[in-house]
Each structure stands twice: as C-alpha cells, then as structure tokens.
Amino acid sequence: MSEFAVEVRDLVKRFGDFVAVDNVSFQVGKGEIFGFLGPNGAGKSTTIRILCGLLTPTSGSAFVNGLDVATDAERVRTNIGYMSQKFSLYDDLEVEENIDFFSGIYGVPRHLREERKQYVLKMAGLEDRRHAMTRVLAGGWKQRLALGCAILHQPPILFLDEPTSGVDPIAPREPEGSYRRPGNTGRGGFWQRPSRHGERSSAGDGANPKRS
C-alpha cells in the first residue's frame, strides 16, 4: 500500500496542442485535506478528472490509494467520491430520489441504504425537503446534496471540485466541515477552488488553508 492517498508525478495533459496541465507533481498524505489552488484555467479540474480515472494523462503518472489511474481506473473509481464542478445531480428527480439513485450507482449494500440516506439528508439539512424537486433547490442546497451523494459509499478519498463556489457566503466552510464530522474521521479529502486575493497560487504547493 502506498503511503500517499494521492501521488502525482510530472503530470501533463494536452488537448491537441494546448497544454492544460503542465508538469504537475504533488503528494497528499492519508487523512490530509489538500487545497488545490489556482486561477481559472490553471488545470485544476482537468487534474481532478485524471485522478478520478475519467481522463487519461498525456504523460507522467498519477496514483490514487496506490492505484495507477492510467491502468487501474475501474478500481480507482471504487476508492473515490467525486463532486464535479457542475454537479451530476438529476434536476427532475426529488432530493430523495437522487440519493437513492446514487446509492445504486455506487453499489451501497441494500441494507445500508436507508441509514446512509438519513445521514445525507441530515448532513445536508434537507430532511424537510426530501420530496422537493432538485431543480427548485438554490445552489448552496444543491451543493450540499451533491456532496452527500458523493459520500454515500463512504469512499476513502474524496475529490471536491469547487465545493464552495455555490454556497452562501456565511457557510463557506461547510463542505469541508461536513467531511470533518464524526463518522468521517481519518478519511482524506481533496478540494479545490480558484485562489482568492492574497493567496499563493500554484498546484500542489502544500497549501492547506483549511488544515486544522
């Protein structure tokens, strides 16, 4: 077993002649929350999609829980939760139906589904809106629901792409906070957002603004 949750070495991704990820290297320790900061277009989402096994690297290597994403993408996907920048929720399903759907997709054992669903509804603060159509939820609520759906299978590693972008300003810490709650102890997280004024901007510079 690798000592790192995520290890990226000299990673390059080109789309035609365009270099989207330019020689990026970093490591994330197990249990660590890693902030991946950089301006729009820096290649953060592309790097995350490679780490989720959704895109193949042009060169370099990336390991998630010791698994090579280029050759073991199937197993990588059982080790991760992924909340994409544009949530993958279905707008025309009820809140509860989205949770049920993702429970099925992630292969949550049937006898655990009800308990996990209740946990997610509570974590997201959506217990009273379980029958609301997802499309009517404001951005921040959708984001909480998307986070909940990404952790239904209790993955050891979680990738959050801009988890704070749609959340109301008074609760910017919530996605990370949720993941810190009891029951999630010891799991790794990986989240990214564009850098804000005054922050260093680089990929994998060890910036851990929310490390506590």
Ligand SMILES: Nc1ncnc2c1ncn2[C@@H]1O[C@H](COP(=O)(O)OP(=O)(O)O)[C@@H](O)[C@H]1O
């Ligand atoms: N599938 C693609 N084809 C061509 N260019 C892409 C593709 N995906 C991303 N890009 C480009 O790669 C660069 C990095 O994008 P992205 O990883 O989304 O950046 P970030 O998440 O840091 O804002 C951007 O210029 C974007 O337009």
Ligand SMILES: [Mg+2]
């Ligand atoms: Mg992005």
